[in-house]
Amino acid sequence: MDAAPADADLAAQPPGRATSLPARFYCEPAMAAFDRRAVFDRGWQLVAHVCCLRDPGDHVVADLAGLPVVAVRGTDSEGGTGGIRVLHNICRHRAGPIARCDGLAAKSLRCRYHGWTYGLDGVLKSAPEMGDAEDFDVASIRLPRLHARIWQGLVFACSGDDPPPFEALVAGIDARLGTERGLAGYGHHQRIGYDIACNWKAYVDNFLEGYHLPHVHPALNRILDYRSYVTELSDRHSLQWSPLESDGSLYGNGDALYYWLWPNTMLNILPGRLQTNRVVPLGVDRCRVEFDFYYPLDDSGEARARRDADRVFSDEVQHEDIAICEDVQRGLASGSYVAGRLNPLRESGVHHFHELLRHAYREAQEPPLGAMASP
Structure with a gap:
């Protein structure tokens, strides 16, 4: 079947005449990567509740649409989140997992693959047997950090470089609760x-x-x-x-x-x-x-x-x-x-959800969306 212009399916629809999204948006293999780029990397995702991160070293692992992350409470209060950081749960050595499960009162974060060890702030502290590596500076290596917000005791993170205003996400909920x-x-x-x-x-x-x-x-x-x-x-x-x-x-x-x-x-x-x-x-x-x-x-x-x-x-x-x-x-x-x-x-x-999806897809539109066939 011939490809249909993407704009035909992504145009805004009035509520009284709205249809659901076409089936291909749920079934085409290319949509998995497109959804991550167009939707998840540009949005705020829930990671944990602060009751799971009460003390320094407490940590929670999560999957943000394919990005492994770990939320950890440090020993400081930097960043306006009470010392809670959301870090990539991927070792900077060879992509091993830093934490495989939630935990309490950890003194550091140690990669399960080769033992590289990071502080609770995500900075590398030690790398076993790397003494012969030229120009290797342990302190210059750190786990990437996500934008994070705490609202109503819930920790949210955004993996994108330019997150949307968090306030728009929760506007009016505090007053309702x-x-x-x-x-x-x-x-x-x-x-x-x-x-x-x-x-x-x-x-x-x-x-x-x-x-x-x-x-x-x-x-x-x-x-x-x-x-x-x-x-x-x-x-x-x-x-x-x-x-x-x-x-x-x-x-x-x-x-x-x-x-x-x-x-x-x-x-x-x-x-x-x-x-x-x-x-x-x-x-x-x-x-x-x-x-x-x-x-x-x-x-x-x-x-x-x-x-x-x-x-x-x-x-x-x-x-x-x-x-x-x-x-x-x-x-x-x-x-x-x-x-x-x-x-x-x-x-x-x-x-409402489909209109937000259509808007996100229009903002990020490029193949493979334009190349997907209509049902």
């Missing part, structure tokens, strides 16, 4: 990850609408009020919220707030619980979703039971999402799908 629902004070933490056979955008699309709730999530639909389900759009994020009525042994009553922050961060805020989701692309048809659960510092039996119930219920909902997202990916890759109309009421968050 207020002091009672602030995110910085959480403590208990657990991570659960899922590998999913779909493009990362298919997973984000699914998160951004409650249209599928009655059909895919029967138990979740019973505790949310679908008729009152509202989507609010901002410049770089969106919010879905609904009144919540559940048993006191799970969440109790209140509002369920589901924030999405461009491009791949979700904050699921329910009474007594923060859950963050990071969607990590692993290829054009694979992604990993990392769920981090945070709770108030309460070790009572009742609190532990609520945490256990939350994780069981969340796992049930997630497996429902995995099944439908993988089905959608197969449909997108089938050759049958032609971009369909979006529901202006129920899929405004999807349209």
Whole structure:
């Protein structure tokens, strides 16, 4: 099939006449590298919560769309982030891993390949048996550092040289959360990850609408009020919220707030619980979703039971999402799908996401996008 002009699919669309993105944006192998260049390297991505980085040497590893990084708290307070730095997790010697997993109270960061050792500030401290290397200055070698910001106790990083204003990403959220629902004070933490056979955008699309709730999530639909389900759009994020009525042994009553922050961060805020989701692309048809659960510092039996119930219920909902997202990916890759109309009421968050994607793709447009064939 002949290639179509890229502009035809990347032009802005009014909400009332909008269609979804064509299937090739989810299926063409070239999209994996293009998404990283056009979207991820130019955006703020979630790395960790400060409760995992309390003391010097505490560190957390993360994958920023193919870039391994490590967030580490140093012994200083330099940079306006309380001494927390986000560094490339790649040794400057021969690309070995500096840290393979999260850790506590490390005195230094040591490459697992040949033992090159870096300080908590990322500066090389020692390199075994390099004495015969000419003009080799240990102190001149350091791990590249990313731009980092801490907001509501969450550590974000941008790998690009010229990051967009962080304030635009979270504008208005502080006022909406207020002091009672602030995110910085959480403590208990657990991570659960899922590998999913779909493009990362298919997973984000699914998160951004409650249209599928009655059909895919029967138990979740019973505790949310679908008729009152509202989507609010901002410049770089969106919010879905609904009144919540559940048993006191799970969440109790209140509002369920589901924030999405461009491009791949979700904050699921329910009474007594923060859950963050990071969607990590692993290829054009694979992604990993990392769920981090945070709770108030309460070790009572009742609190532990609520945490256990939350994780069981969340796992049930997630497996429902995995099944439908993988089905959608197969449909997108089938050759049958032609971009369909979006529901202006129920899929405004999807349209908002697609408009941000179209804008990012226009900004970075070059082959292979212009060379990709229409379905």
